[in-house]
Amino acid sequence: MINTKTKLLGLLGNPLEHSFSPVMHNEAYKKNNMNYLYLPIEVEEGNIEEVLNGIKHMNFIGLNVTIPYKIKIMEYLDEIDPLAEKIGSVNTVKIKNKKLIGYNTDGIGLLKSLEKDSKVKVRENRFLILGAGGASRSIAMTLADKGAKNIVIANRTINKAKSLSEEVNDKSKKCCNYIDINDIENVIKETDIIINTTSLGMYPKIENCPMDTGLLNKNHLVSDIIYNPIKTKLLIEAEKKGCKIQNGLGMLVNQGAEAFKIWTEEEAPVKDMEEVINNLILKE
Numbered sequence: 032m033i034n035t036k037t038k039l040l041g042l043l044g045n046p047l048e049h050s051f052s053p054v055m056h057n058e059a060y061k062k063n064n065m066n067y068l069y070l071p072i073e074v075e076e077g078n079i080e081e082v083l084n085g086i087k088h089m090n091f092i093g094l095n096v097t098i099p100y101k102i103k104i105m106e107y108l109d110e111i112d113p114l115a116e117k118i119g120s121v122n123t124v125k126i127k128n129k130k131l132i133g134y135n136t137d138g139i140g141l142l143k144s145l146e147k148d149s150k151v152k153v154r155e156n157r158f159l160i161l162g163a164g165g166a167s168r169s170i171a172m173t174l175a176d177k178g179a180k181n182i183v184i185a186n187r188t189i190n191k192a193k194s195l196s197e198e199v200n201d202k203s204k205k206c207c208n209y210i211d212i213n214d215i216e217n218v219i220k221e222t223d224i225i226i227n228t229t230s231l232g233m234y235p236k237i238e239n240c241p242m243d244t245g246l247l248n249k250n251h252l253v254s255d256i257i258y259n260p261i262k263t264k265l266l267i268e269a270e271k272k273g274c275k276i277q278n279g280l281g282m283l284v285n286q287g288a289e290a291f292k293i294w295t296e297e298e299a300p301v302k303d304m305e306e307v308i309n310n311l312i313l314k315e
């Protein structure tokens with residue numbers, strides 16, 4: 032039932048037609064009789080400020096932010112959480128007393144899924160992150176912030192890996208290094224967890240794989256943040272090698288659940304969010 036007490040949430044971005052977030056949130060709220068409504072808010076860049084001003088005067092308690100506004104939104108915020116500041120982008124906004132406060136839950140979303148599904152303790156592990164784009168940035172900065180033992184960033188464009196690695200070391204724990212993505216062999220023996228953040232293997236080019244899977248062994252945990260397909264070539268091959276594997280659905284669900292916690296200071300209905308997403312993906 033939507034009424035005057037309904038708390039509004041939304042996803043700000045453009046385009047939004049392929050986003051799973053509105054359905055994931057709304058279905059889970061409905062199942063739990065929670066009086067929240069999550070709206071897709073597709074906005075042209077020139078209108079962001081006006082939209083945010085309007086939202087402040089409505090029943091909105093928060094927003095998610097997606098492509099292409101994760102950096103742009105920062106210009107309009109009253110406060111930015113220290114981790115989001117280090118990452119340099121915002122995917123979650125809390126609205127309180129007409130103030131906009133920015134957070135980034137992308138890296139935390141991945142970390143929560145590793146902790147919950149594979150009992151990973153970040154401080155005890157050495158991470159190899161494939162890719163140095165936006166997702167890699169959130170993940171590397173979050174892992175360093177939470178005390179990762181060691182992080183190596185491997186990328187095709189080595190300069191991007193270098194500058195991200197230097198930034199992680201400057202702003203957070205000095206635990207980060209970088210390599211060319213073709214030189215993984217040199218670091219794989221000192222790696223516990225491999226996280227693919229490149230788009231290699233994503234639909235429709237599902238035959239692509241970001242690394243030589245012959246280098247993997249059963250002691251590696253391989254996490255691919257891609258969720259379409261649900262099992263990428265990297266994960267299929269890693270599983271054959273006896274590795275524990277995780278796909279990107281956990282990150283997707285947990286970044287949303289962490290955002291909900293920030294907006295409401297309550298736990299999110301994570302199990303239902305997961306179920307909705309699984310059903311949606313099966314239908315695709």
Ligand code: NAP
Binds near residue numbers: 167188228257280284
């Ligand atoms: P991005 O900023 O564009 O970064 C893309 C990365 O992939 C870069 O490191 C790029 O390397 C690398 N790459 C692209 N094509 C390559 C190729 N042919 N060979 C080698 N490396 C290549 O993208 P992003 O926003 O970080 O997103 C990356 C992936 O994560 C996407 O598949 C996205 O769907 C997924 N994702 C999932 C979640 C989730 O919730 N599960 C959240 C965010 C993103 P260069 O620097 O050399 O170009």
